Amino acid sequence: MKKFKFYTVTPLFTENTDFVVDNVRRLRREAGLDCVAFCLSMHPRGTPATVQAAATLAAYRKVKQALAGDRDLEIGVLVQSTLGHGWSGRRQLTDEPWQRIVQNDGAVSSRMCPSDDRFRRYILDIVGELAATKPSFLLIDDDFGLRAGECFCPAHLAELNASAGTQFKTPAEAQAALAACGQADPLLWTFEALRIENSRRFAREIRGAIDRQDPAVRCASAGANSIFPPRRGLWSMSATWPRRADISRISFAS
Ligand SMILES: [Zn+2]
Numbered sequence: 001m002k003k004f005k006f007y008t009v010t011p012l013f014t015e016n017t018d019f020v021v022d023n024v025r026r027l028r029r030e031a032g033l034d035c036v037a038f039c040l041s042m043h044p045r046g047t048p049a050t051v052q053a054a055a056t057l058a059a060y061r062k063v064k065q066a067l068a069g070d071r072d073l074e075i076g077v078l079v080q081s082t083l084g085h086g087w088s089g090r091r092q093l094t095d096e097p098w099q100r101i102v103q104n105d106g107a108v109s110s111r112m113c114p115s116d117d118r119f120r121r122y123i124l125d126i127v128g129e130l131a132a133t134k135p136s137f138l139l140i141d142d143d144f145g146l147r148a149g150e151c152f153c154p155a156h157l158a159e160l161n162a163s164a165g166t167q168f169k170t171p172a173e174a175q176a177a178l179a180a181c182g183q184a185d186p187l188l189w190t191f192e193a194l195r196i197e198n199s200r201r202f203a204r205e206i207r208g209a210i211d212r213q214d215p216a217v218r219c220a221s222a223g224a225n226s227i228f229p230p231r232r233g234l235w236s237m238s239a240t241w242p243r244r245a246d247i248s249r250i251s252f253a254s
Helices: 017-031 049-066 119-130 153-163 171-179 184-214
Strands: 007-010 035-041 076-081 100-102 108-112 137-140 219-220
Touching: 007 017, 017 049, 035 049, 049 119, 076 119, 119 137, 119 171, 137 184, 153 171, 153 184, 171 184, 184 219
Parallel strands: 007 035, 035 076, 076 137, 137 219
Antiparallel strands: 100 108
C-alpha cells in the first residue's frame, strides 16, 4: 500500500542552532512530524562565497550531530537555492566574478549560469560535503536549471552558434532571430535542446558528486520548471527539468 510521508521544511538559523534543534523536537512531540528537510540556501552570497557556505554547512553539521541520538528521525536537506530563484531581482548577492544568466530581454540577472566551471565547482563541493554527512535525502530546489528563454551569456551564445551554424554576435541578434521563429524552426529546437542538455549535464555532475561520497544517498529535484512562462513570447518546447534518472536513485513515490 502506498503511504504518504510528510517532510517538514525547516529553516536552518545558523546563528541559533539550539533553537533549530528544539523546534525539530517540538514539532515531533506536538505533531508527530519525524521527517525533516533542513532548508539550506546555497546560492552564492558574500565574497568569497565559500565563507557563507562554510558557515551554513557548519551549522547544519552541528544540528545534525545534536539530533543524532533522536531515534527514527529522518533528516534530509532541501538545497533551497543553487542558481538562485531571482528573488533579489538583478541585485547581485556576491561579487564573485562568475557568469550570470543573461535573459532573452538582454538583462543580466542575479542567477548564476551553469556554464561557469567556477560556479559549478562551488556547488559540487557543497553537494559533496552534504552527501558525506549521509543525509536521508537531498532535494534540489526548483531554481535549478535554465528556464525558458535562458541563457544568452557569451558561452551559451557561442554554443548556440556552434550547434546551429549561426553567427550571432550579440544576445540581441540571437533573440531577434528566435523571436521570429515558428515552432518547427530548427534554430528554436537547437536552442531548446541546448538549454535542456545544459541543465541535465549539471544534474549528472551533481549526482556524480554525491556518488563519490555515497551512492546510497537519495537525491531528487523539486518542482516543475515548465511552469515558468516564456519571457517575451519565446515558446518553450518542454520542461528544462532534468530527468529523474539524471539525479535520483530512488523514487520518493514509494
Ligand atoms: Zn549562460
